[in-house]
Amino acid sequence: MGITVEIHKDGCALLTMRNGENRWNLTTLKQLNDALDEVERSKSVRILVTTGEGRFYSNGIDLDFLLQVGRGSSEWQQFFTVLLDTLWRVMHFSVPTVAAINGHCFAGGAFLAICHDYRVMRSDRGWISWNETLISSRIPKFLIEILERKLDADAKRESVIFAKRLTGPEAVNLKIVDGVVPEANLISESKSLGFGALGKNNIKRVDLQNMKKDMIPRTMSVTKANL
Template identity: 75%
Template sequence: MGITVEFHNDGCALIRMQNGQNRWNLTTLSQLNNALDEVERNKSASILVTTGEGKFYSNGIDLDWLNSIGRSSDAGRQFDTVIRDTLWRVMHFPMPTVAAINGHCFAGGAFLALCHDYRVMRSDRGWISWNETLISLRITDSLILERKLNIEALRESVIFAKRLTGPEALKLKIVDGIEIESNLISVSKAIGFKALGNNVIQRIDLQNMKKDMIPRTIGVSKL
């Protein structure tokens, strides 16, 4: 199925992740970056919305694949670099970005959602969590979490790895809104367009401001 891009007449670019649980390996990250390239090439696109399909937004890193190749292998080290670069690419994307979280959103998938400017989660189904504590993994580069989560959200969703529903995530300000599935994309689009308002913001200026306000630092993230 892969990852597809739709361009709507209103200026929304919609990326749909359709790889089952949408786990991240070198192949799926390449698909995502190709989709982001396509969005950037389209000069009529003014906002970006990403979503999954079915039960999952993203279930994080493809640990079966990563364990099969070895994290210390050349491919494993390449993966660490690519996933880190991809997260920061989304963080600094040159247009408003909204994650329409249609289902479960765990670990590396939750990192991806958090790197968007805004997040809208289903109100009736799905959890968001950084579940590394539960699977004996470390997060050695916490900059994204520190910049995006308040202390209560960090405690509940990361340290204690609680599976948070949409209403719980909204209360902790992890997401900006909750909606039923049928309205998820339309509400996400509305948030993206509201971010721009009537302003004419050049892509490069928006990207530079994001880089200035949330600068990237050197470090390898073990998601």
């Protein structure tokens, strides 16, 4: 099924993930980056909205894939390198980005969501959380950097340390997401946030991207030592 991109006449690029639970492995990350390439090539795009279909926005890393390649293998390190580069690519994307969280959003999926400028969740379905505590896993320092950049102390306590499955209203209270709406309004509200960020300003892509890099700097990369 892959990932599709629709370029709307109003300047919104709608990126839809269509891989079931939308788990991340080298194949699905390539699909995502190919889709982001398509968005960047289109000069008419003013904002980017990402979403999934069905029950999941993204259920995180494909653990079966990691088990298959083996911890510490070259593919293991390659995967985390591509994952981290992709997350920071979204964080520093050259147009406003909005995650339209249509369903469950866990772990690696939640990382993708918080790397957007804005997030909107459905009011009737879906949780967001980082479930590593529940599966006896530790978050690498290069991913903790993203949490430090994007979540405040209360949000980290509830959603990461205690791995609570937060509903949309709970996530709003913790400032993890910016709003909750009925499913029928999810995309339209996400587009409103994206276009509202621009307002009437004619912000050049390169200037927006540079400001994001200055305000949310990346300092870490993937090495064997910190995997």
